[in-house]
Amino acid sequence: MRVRPLKTGGKGVLNPFFKMSGVETADSITTTPMKEPIIPILAAMLLAAPTALLKADDSPKPLEKPNIVYILADDLGYGDVQSLNPERGKIKTPNVDRLVSQGMSFTDAHAGAAVCTPSRYGILTGRYAWRSKIQKGVMNNYGPPLIQPDQLTVASMLKQQGYYTGIIGKWHLGFTIDGASGKKAGAAPGKFMGAPLGSVTHDGPTTRGFDSYFGFHHARMMKSFFTDDRVTQIIEPINVLPALVTRTQEFIAEHTKRGHPPFFLYLALSSPHIPIVPTPEWQGKSGSLGAYGDFVMETDWAVGQILEAIDKAGIANNTIVMFASDNGFSPHAGKKLLESQGHFPSADRRGYKADIWDGGHRIPFVVRWPGTVSAGSHCDQIVSLVDFMATCADILKVKLPDNAAEDSVSILPALSGTDHGPLHEAIVYHSISGRFAIQQGQWKLELCPGSGGWSKDPSDAIAVKDGLPLIQLYDMTSDVGEQHNMESKHPEIVKRLLPLLEKYIADGRSTPGSKEKNETDVDIWKKQLNDGKLPVLDD
Ligand SMILES: [Ca+2]
Numbered sequence: 001m002r003v004r005p006l007k008t009g010g011k012g013v014l015n016p017f018f019k020m021s022g023v024e025t026a027d028s029i030t031t032t033p034m035k036e037p038i039i040p041i042l043a044a045m046l047l048a049a050p051t052a053l054l055k056a057d058d059s060p061k062p063l064e065k066p067n068i069v070y071i072l073a074d075d076l077g078y079g080d081v082q083s084l085n086p087e088r089g090k091i092k093t094p095n096v097d098r099l100v101s102q103g104m105s106f107t108d109a110h111a112g113a114a115v116c117t118p119s120r121y122g123i124l125t126g127r128y129a130w131r132s133k134i135q136k137g138v139m140n141n142y143g144p145p146l147i148q149p150d151q152l153t154v155a156s157m158l159k160q161q162g163y164y165t166g167i168i169g170k171w172h173l174g175f176t177i178d179g180a181s182g183k184k185a186g187a188a189p190g191k192f193m194g195a196p197l198g199s200v201t202h203d204g205p206t207t208r209g210f211d212s213y214f215g216f217h218h219a220r221m222m223k224s225f226f227t228d229d230r231v232t233q234i235i236e237p238i239n240v241l242p243a244l245v246t247r248t249q250e251f252i253a254e255h256t257k258r259g260h261p262p263f264f265l266y267l268a269l270s271s272p273h274i275p276i277v278p279t280p281e282w283q284g285k286s287g288s289l290g291a292y293g294d295f296v297m298e299t300d301w302a303v304g305q306i307l308e309a310i311d312k313a314g315i316a317n318n319t320i321v322m323f324a325s326d327n328g329f330s331p332h333a334g335k336k337l338l339e340s341q342g343h344f345p346s347a348d349r350r351g352y353k354a355d356i357w358d359g360g361h362r363i364p365f366v367v368r369w370p371g372t373v374s375a376g377s378h379c380d381q382i383v384s385l386v387d388f389m390a391t392c393a394d395i396l397k398v399k400l401p402d403n404a405a406e407d408s409v410s411i412l413p414a415l416s417g418t419d420h421g422p423l424h425e426a427i428v429y430h431s432i433s434g435r436f437a438i439q440q441g442q443w444k445l446e447l448c449p450g451s452g453g454w455s456k457d458p459s460d461a462i463a464v465k466d467g468l469p470l471i472q473l474y475d476m477t478s479d480v481g482e483q484h485n486m487e488s489k490h491p492e493i494v495k496r497l498l499p500l501l502e503k504y505i506a507d508g509r510s511t512p513g514s515k516e517k518n519e520t521d522v523d524i525w526k527k528q529l530n531d532g533k534l535p536v537l538d539d
Contacts, residue, residue, distance in 0.1 A: 065161065065162070065163070065262040065396065066262065066318050066319060066320050066369070066395070067255075067256075067262050067263050067264070067265075067315055067318060067319040067320070068158070068163075068262075068263075068264045068265070068319070068320045068322070068392065069252075069265045069267065069306065069310065069319055069320070069321045069322070070123075070264070070265065070266050070267065070322045070324075070388070071267045071269065071303060071306060071321070071322065071323045071324070072120075072123070072169075072266070072267065072268045072269060072324055072325065072326055073269050073271065073272065073299055073323070073324070073325040073326070073364075074116065074170060074219075074268070074269055074270060074271060074272065074273035074325070074326055075272060075273045075274075075325065075326070075327060075328070075329060075330040075333065075353055076272055076296065076299065076325035076329070076363070076364065077325070077328050077329025077345030077346050077347070077352070077359070077363075077364075078325075078328070078329075078345075078346065078347050078349070078362055078363055078364050079329070079343075079344050079345045079346055079347030079348075080093070080272075080296050080329060080345050080364070081093050081096050081097070081100070081364045082097060083096070083097040083100045083101070083105075084100065084105060084107075084347070084364055085344070085347040088342065088343065088344040088347060088348075089343060089344070089347070090289060090293075090341060090342055090343035091286055091289055091293045091296045091297060091343060092286070092297060092300070093296065093297070093300040094300065094304070095300045095301065095303045095304030095307060096300050096303050096323060096364070096366070098304075098307070099303065099307065099321065099323055099366050099368055100366050100376075101375065101376050102368045102370075102375050102376070103321070103366050103367050103368030103369065103373050103375065103377075104366065104367050104368075104373045104374065104377045104378065104379055104414070104415060105364070105365070105366045105377075105378050105379070106365040106366070106367075106378075106379050106380075106381065106383055106414075107378060107379070107380045108362070108380055108381065108382045108383070109324070109362070109363055109364070109365030109382075109383050109384070109385070110358075110361045110362050110363065110382070110383070110384050110385070110427065110429060111324075111325075111326055111327050111328075111361045111363050111384070111385050111429075112128050112129060112361075112384055112385055112386045112407070112428070112429070112430065113128075113129055113130075113327070113361065113429070113430040113431070113432075114327050114328065114353060114354050114355055114356065114360030114361045114429070114430065114431050114432055114452075114453055115137070115138050115327055115353065115354055115432045116138050116170075116172050116218065116273075116326055116327065117129070117134060117137075117138035117139045117146065117172050117173060117174075118130070118134055118138070118430060119326040119327050119361075119385060120170075120171075120172055120173055120268070120326055121134070121146055121147065121173055122384070122385055122386035122407070123154070123324075123326075123385045123386065123388050124147065124153045124154055124155065124173070124208075124209075124266075124388075124389075125147060125151060125152070125153055125154075125386075125389065125404075125405065126154070126386050126387070126388065126389030126390055126400075126404065126405025126406065126407060126408030127386065127404075127405060127406045127407050127408070128386060128406075128407045128428055128430065128510075129146070129430070130430050130434070130436075130518075130522055131406070131407075131508065131518040131519060131522070132146050132147075132518075132519050132520075133146065133519050133520055134146055135434050135520065135522070135523070136432060136433050136434035137432055137433075137434075138172065138218075138432075139172060139173070139174050139218065140220075141181055141221075142174070142175060142176055142177050142180070142181050142195065142201075142217055142221070143174045143175075143176065143181040144174055144176060144181065144203070145173060145174040145175050145176075145203050145204075145207075145208065146173045146174050147173055147174075147208050148519075149203075149207065149208075151208075151404070152209075152389075152400070152401065152403075152404035152405070153208050153209040153389075154209070154264075154388055154389045154392055155167070155205075155208065155209030155210045155264065155266065156208070156209030157209070157389065157392065157393065157398065157400070157404075158209075158264045158392060158396075159209055159211065161396050161398065162261050162262065163261060163262050163263060163264045164211055164255055164260070164261050164262070164263040164264070165209060165210045165211050165212075165263070165264045165266075166210060166211060166212045166213070166214075166251055166255075166263065166264070166265050166266070167205045167210045167212070167213050167214075167215060167265075167266045167267075167268065168213075168214050168215055168244055168247050168248050168251060168265065168266070168267050168268070169214075169215040169216075169244050169266075169267055169268035169269055169270060170215060170216060170217070170218060170219075170222075170268040170269070170270060171204070171205055171213075171215060171216070171217050171218070171268070172217060172218040172268075173208075174203075175201040175203050175204040175205075175217065176201060176202070176203055177195045177199045177200070177201055178199060178200055178201075179202070193220050193221050193223075194216075194221040194222075194223045194224030194231075194234075195221070195224045195231050196224070196231065197231050197232070197233075197234060198230060198231060199224070199230060199231045200229055200230045200231075201226065201229050201230070202229065204226065204228075204229055206228050206229055210266070212228060213226055213227070213228050213229075214226070214227055214244075214247045214251075215244070215268065216240070216270075219270070219273050219274060219275065222235075222237055222240055222270060223235055223236065223237065225243070237270075237275045237277045238277040238278075238279060239279075240270045240277075241269065241270055241271050241279075241298060241299070241302055242279060244267070244269060244270065244302070245302050245305045245306070248265070248267055248305075248306055248309065249305065249306075249309045251263075251265060252265070252306075252309040252310060252313050252315075253309070253312075253313060256313040256314070256315050267306065268326075269299060269302060271295055271296075271298065271299040271302070272292060272295040272296050272299050272333065273330070274330065274332060274333060276291045276292055276295045276333060276334075277291075277295070278291060278294035278295045278297075278298045279298065282294045282295070282297055282298040282301070285297050285298075288341050289337075289338060289341055289343055290334055290337050290338070291334075292333045292334050292337075292338060293338070293343070303323065306321075307321070316370065317370045317371065319369075320367065320368070320369045320395075321366075321367070321368040321369075322365070322366070322367050322368075322388075323364070323365070323366045323367075324363055324364065324365045324366075324385060325363040325364055326363070326385075327353045327354075327360060327361060327363065328345075328346055328349075328351070328352050328353045328355070328358075328359045328360045328361060328362065328363065329345030329346055329352050329353060329359070330352060330353040330354075331352040331353065331454060331455070333345075335352065346358070346359035346362075348480055348481060349362055349480065349481065349482075350455075350481050350482040350483070351451055351453065351455045351482075352453075352454065352455060353453070353454070354431060354432035354451075354452075354453030354454040354455075355431055355432075355451040355452055355453035355454065355455050356429060356430075356431040356435045356436075356437050356446050356448055356451065356452030356453060357446075357451060357452075357453075357455070357482050358476075358480075358482065359455075360429070360431060360432075360451075360452075360453055361429050363385070365383070365385070367415055369415065372415060372416055373415050373416070374417060377417075379414050381411070381414045381419060381422065381423050382422065382423075382424060382427055382439060383409075383411050383414065383423060383424070383427075384407070384409075384424070384427050386405075386407045386408050387408050387409050387410065387411050387423075388408070389404070389405040389408045390405050390408035390409055390410040390511075391408075391410045391411050391412055391415075393405070393410070394410035394412040395412060402513040402514040402516065403514075403516055405511075406508060406509035406510070406511060406513070406516055407428070407504075407509060407510045407511060408511065409423050409424050409511060410423075411423060422441065424510075425440070425500075425510070426438050426439060426440035426497070426500055426501075426504075426510070427439050427440075428501065428504060428510065431448070431451075431452035431453045432452075432453045432454070433448075433452055433453065433460070433526065433529060434523070434526050435447060435448040435452030435453075435460070435526060435529075436448075436501060436524055437452075438497050438498075438500060438501040438504075439476065440496075440497060440500070442475050442476050442477040442478075443473065443474070443475060443476070443490075443493050443497060444473070444474045444476050444482075445471065445472070445473050445487075445493070445494060445497040445498065445501075446471065446472040446473075446474075447470075447471055447501075447524060447525060447526075448460050448463075448470070448471070448472070448526075448529070448530075449463035449464055449468045449469060449470045449471070449472070449530065450462060450463035450464075450468070460529050460530070461529070464529075464530050464531050464533070468485075469485060469487050469488070469535065470530055470533060470534070470535035471487050471494065471535050472485045472487060473485060473486045473487040473490060473493060473494055474486065491537070494537065495537070498537070501524070502524065505518070505522050505524060
């Protein structure tokens, strides 16, 4: 199922971590990978004096663990990256294109949900957000954190492995300000949405596995910038992206000094989400593509600055760089103008951010890891952003507990070119209104009659009014644009996929392991959005 490599670059050389798979895969989350050359020494030690391994002094020196830089764009469409959408993408993105040429790009990568909050929850926890309290929409204000205090995050897991963990940018997973939510947080109503200087949070990112935080909560409150647990700066939206870049450059320089532990940096960019505010030097740069085109170009510049900082620090060979977007292109960013200019931000897919159709949740996803990932390779495995946690655990040979990363599957076999067959049994998507879809191989079943989101061609309400079927089934190999509903032609597929989704919900997980509990009841049908109707399915 793989086409690789498209450009130069031979078969990837396996990272030494994978060559030592027989050495250590213990249950402990504190397992430490070791250098390959040590294996023969270890074997000799085992033969000569088995107890020697128990002495700390004789422990092998740990192999330097790869740094992990996860760059998350906000609302960047798959088709906004020119090299991924060469025919219908008109915005120049040379830096992300360079990353594509140096790493593996995924043609079928998806966010766990079609909007910010639940998508980010999935990235950091490896769990679909509809298992948490949030069943639709996003967090609109400050508020109690969605991630539970004792819940393992990818940051806390990596921290246990000796990583320094930092987040720069947008959180959008809830925290309270001085114990308060929303406007109670101190905003002057109608004037300034955000928390004033000096405001303190006691349940922010630094309580969820991150050693440091420099950023904001979400777009509407992006002026209030936190350093760790308090607001230390008020930054105008137009200056936010440059501020994130500067702080990231400093972070990389600081954390690559000799003797510093490996780091995980989660860089959640503010762009190209609204407010669309390119700086003066980028205004007009995309010509007829407007402010959004300019802002995507500035976002691409930001990625280039980060790659340059990594090169400058001399860590490129031991740093995994991942680049993704949290959901599809937002239609509020001016789709009419862009499409009139021949630029199609969802590429060949139907719909946009918020929708259950692919335009809502199919996103650009690129991984660069010299020595493991073949340069210029492409992968058509269906993968999810919720796979991040299991992938990191696999790289570090950590066994995750049953009550963590319940929906996360390691994509390491795809990255190292050793995958045979699908990584996921099936994958679940969720729209802004809480509509579900499940995809297994070519078949995608959607439990709603319309877009499930903002698109009106048709929206669910219009589809119900028009008497359209209350479910949609698409063959994503022959009908990638989701134009031909096959639900009546292939009831046997519906009968196969629906119980699988129901099982995933009931089991509290979609991966092997003990059954876990969701944090609330999950309403699979949302029949109030169907005028109270449920689909009639053949027995
Ligand atoms: Ca977003």
